Structure formats: C-alpha cells, structure tokens
Amino acid sequence: MTQNQRHEIETLIAQTALGNQNAFSKLYDATSGKLLAVCMRVLSERAAAEDAVQEVYVKVWKNAGRYQVTGHSPMTWLITIARNTSIDRLRSRRSDDDIADHSERIASPELSPEQSAIAASESKRIMGCMDELKPDRRAAISGAYLDGKSYKDLSEQFAVPLNTMRTWLRRDLAALRECMTR
Amino acid sequence: MTSVLSSDERGALAAEYALGLLTGDHLAYARQRAASDPEFAQSVTDWEIRFAALTDDLTDETPSPAVKKALQAEVFPKTARQPFFQRLWVWQAGAALSLSVLVAVLALDFGTPDQTTGPLYIAEIAADAGDFRVVAVVDKSTDEIFLTRTQGAAPEGRILQVWAHGESGPTVSVGLWPDGESIRLPLPETIAAVGGILTIGVSEEPPGGSSTGLPSGRVFGTVDIPGVSGQL
Numbered sequence: 001m002t003q004n005q006r007h008e009i010e011t012l013i014a015q016t017a018l019g020n021q022n023a024f025s026k027l028y029d030a031t032s033g034k035l036l037a038v039c040m041r042v043l044s045e046r047a048a049a050e051d052a053v054q055e056v057y058v059k060v061w062k063n064a065g066r067y068q069v070t071g072h073s074p075m076t077w078l079i080t081i082a083r084n085t086s087i088d089r090l091r092s093r094r095s096d097d098d099i100a101d102h103s104e105r106i107a108s109p110e111l112s113p114e115q116s117a118i119a120a121s122e123s124k125r126i127m128g129c130m131d132e133l134k135p136d137r138r139a140a141i142s143g144a145y146l147d148g149k150s151y152k153d154l155s156e157q158f159a160v161p162l163n164t165m166r167t168w169l170r171r172d173l174a175a176l177r178e179c180m181t182r
Numbered sequence: 183m184t185s186v187l188s189s190d191e192r193g194a195l196a197a198e199y200a201l202g203l204l205t206g207d208h209l210a211y212a213r214q215r216a217a218s219d220p221e222f223a224q225s226v227t228d229w230e231i232r233f234a235a236l237t238d239d240l241t242d243e244t245p246s247p248a249v250k251k252a253l254q255a256e257v258f259p260k261t262a263r264q265p266f267f268q269r270l271w272v273w274q275a276g277a278a279l280s281l282s283v284l285v286a287v288l289a290l291d292f293g294t295p296d297q298t299t300g301p302l303y304i305a306e307i308a309a310d311a312g313d314f315r316v317v318a319v320v321d322k323s324t325d326e327i328f329l330t331r332t333q334g335a336a337p338e339g340r341i342l343q344v345w346a347h348g349e350s351g352p353t354v355s356v357g358l359w360p361d362g363e364s365i366r367l368p369l370p371e372t373i374a375a376v377g378g379i380l381t382i383g384v385s386e387e388p389p390g391g392s393s394t395g396l397p398s399g400r401v402f403g404t405v406d407i408p409g410v411s412g413q414l
Contacts, residue, residue, distance in 0.1 A: 033245075079234040080230045144203055174194060
C-alpha cells in the first residue's frame with residue numbers, strides 16, 4: 001500500500017467517524033475486497049463470509065472514532081476487526097468468549113500510527129520469520145490466527161498435552177518476536 | 183501505570199491474547215490488562231499488526247452488491263446523525279418556519295444569497311423503498327435549488343441527475359449531481375418561470391448524465407411543491 005492510499009483510507013475513516021455516510025461508502029468500496037478475502041479465508045464459505053463482512057463494517061461505522069487511539073495502521077486495524085469477527089463467528093457454536101475487543105482497549109501510550117512501535121518493514125518480516133520456525137509450529141501459529149484454533153484443538157492436532165502445546169507456542173512466539181525485531 | 187509483567191511475559195501473553203488463544207482466568211487477566219495497562223495494550227496492537235501480514239497473500243474478493251445494500255440499511259437509519267437539512271425539514275413540518283432563520287441557515291451553508299426577497303420552498307424527495315432521501319430547497323431569490331442527500335446514493339459507477347417540470351410543461355434536466363452530499367444548481371429558465379406546482383425529481387444515470395433528455399435509470403422519487411411563485 002502506498003503512502004497516498006494509506007492517507008486516503010485514514011481520511012475516510014476520520015470522515016466516517018464524523019458520521020459522513022459518503023466517506024463510509026467510499027471506505028467500503030476501497031477496502032471490502034480485502035476484508036472479504038480475510039473473512040473467506042477464516043470462514044471458508046462465501047455466504048458466511050459476506051455476513052461477517054457486513055458485521056465488520058457495522059463495527060467500523062460504530063468504532064471509527066476509536067481508530068486513532070489503537071495505534072494501528074488503517075489496513076491492519078480493518079484486517080484485525082475482520083479476522084476477529086470471523087473467528088468469533090467460527091467459534092460461536094462452542095464458546096461465547098469474544099476475542100481481543102478494541103472497544104475494551106485502553107489507548108496505547110504512543111497514539112499515532114506513525115509512532116507505532118511496529119514499523120511496516122517489521123510487520124512484513126513475519127513471513128520470513130515464520131519460515132525460520134519448524135513447519136508444524138508455523139502451522140500452529142497460522143492455525144490459531146487464520147483458523148481460530150484453540151490450545152485444545154492444537155494439542156489434539158499435534159498429539160501433545162495442552163500445557164506442552166502452550167509452552168511450545170509461547171516459545172515460538174518469543175522466537176518470532178525476536179526474529180522480527182532483529 | 184507500571185506493568186507487573188516482565189517484558190517477555192507481557193509479549194507472550196499479548197500474542198496469545200491477540201491470537202485468541204486465552205481462556206478462563208488467563209483471558210480475564212489479559213482483558214483486564216488490555217483495558218488498564220497502556221504498554222500491554224500497545225503490545226497486543228503490535229502483535230495484531232504483525233499477524234495481519236499473514237493475510238498479505240490473500241487475493242481480494244468482491245462482495246455481492248447486496249452486502250453493501252444490507253449494510254447501509256442496517257447502519258444509516260439507526261445511527262446516522264441527522265444532516266442539517268433533515269432537521270430543518272422537521273422544523274418546517276412542525277409549524278411556520280421563520281424565514282429569517284432559514285435565510286441565515288442558507289447563508290451559513292452556501293454563502294450569502296444575492297438578495298433575500300424571494301420565497302424559499304423546502305421539500306423532501308424520498309424513495310418508496312426507503313433507501314434514498316434528498317431534501318431540496320428552492321430559493322426563488324436567486325432561482326437556485328440546493329439539494330442534500332440524507333440517505334442513499336447513486337449505485338457504483340453511476341451519478342445522480344436532477345429533473346424538474348411545471349404543471350403542464352415538459353420535464354427538463356436541472357443538472358448533474360456527480361458526487362458529494364450536497365449540490366447547488368441554477369434553475370433552467372423554463373423551470374425558473376414555472377408558477378404553481380413545481381415538480382422535482384432525482385434519478386440515477388450513467389456518468390455524464392442521461393443521453394435521452396429524460397431519466398434513463400431508476401427515478402428515486404419526485405415531489406410536488408405547490409404554490410411556487412417568484413413573489414413573497
């Protein structure tokens with residue numbers, strides 16, 4: 001994403017926060033393709049993903065005013081809402097635990113996305129750093145992020161006790177962070 | 183606030199929270215920290231930004247048009263702030279509207295009219311389907327029409343076009359409305375000359391407007407303004 005596109009989407013989010021329906025419509029047009037792709041990756045079915053996309057943009061409409069305090073870049077903010085909404089829907093049959101909810105999040109100490117601790121270059125490095133992990137551990141992290149797998153699911157998948165799974169994954173996440181900040 | 187977690191513990195817990203792996207007490211604890219510890223909240227955001235890059239390889243998918251329609255129907259009637267002219271409409275509907283207030287309002291939004299001696303007429307164009315509304319103000323002091331969308335818009339790749347006619351006269355194009363929530367258009371001579379019932383309509387058309395001289399796309403609705411006159 002170019003700096004201009006990023007600026008345009010930020011402007012649209014800001015106008016949406018002021019209740020500008022036209023800006024919200026443009027924001028939808030500019031970003032719904034990506035967010036539907038994210039929802040489809042998690043939910044597999046197009047119909048379910050389109051329902052999720054609708055819920056995602058209702059949240060965007062209601063929470064646009066909170067975007068600036070999250071410390072996200074505009075697309076990662078939207079992608080995170082899409083991913084979390086999809087995972088919640090995927091899990092809704094077995095649990096009522098909503099995952100990381102922005103509305104309950106305190107403002108980050110560094111408010112503007114420009115000051116975010118994560119540089120764009122660092123976030124791009126995750127693919128390379130994932131490759132440094134053992135293949136099955138890599139599958140565990142991406143299974144949690146993109147398939148909404150729980151520790152229980154993962155421990156069954158890899159046939160290890162749940163606590164072992166958690167120890168492994170926490171170690172891998174630490175290695176991932178170390179690699180990305182290297 | 184100083185975090186009670188070490189940097190490593192905070193990082194691991196934040197990553198698990200961002201992934202949605204936590205349950206029970208761990209989840210409750212992380213949620214409480216996210217709401218009260220700015221450093222932990224930042225750490226969760228940082229992980230969300232990192233993980234979001236896992237979706238970089240996904241190919242965009244275009245949602246069906248029905249998704250946007252359903253979204254707008256869900257979001258706008260309930261949560262949209264009432265635009266200025268919609269509130270204006272409510273006053274007018276309630277009782278006699280102070281002309282001086284309205285003139286002041288118009289001056290605020292559109293610049294000072296050249297003169298303030300002509301009447302103003304307010305009307306609302308609303309689609310029967312409930313998905314489109316426009317408030318129109320005809321200013322006879324300048325023979326202009328101001329329109330503001332309060333709900334709905336032209337479909338993707340289309341624009342709005344404004345039409346008008348007198349009681350017996352032909353329908354003429356008042357002008358194109360390619361973008362934006364509001365527009366100010368001068369009335370064509372034949373429309374400025376209309377006395378009695380003035381009918382205003384809005385349709386959606388291809389970019390550049392209808393090529394037929396009449397609405398070629400969906401007409402969202404029309405409204406009749408009775409008793410139009412150039413004199414106060």
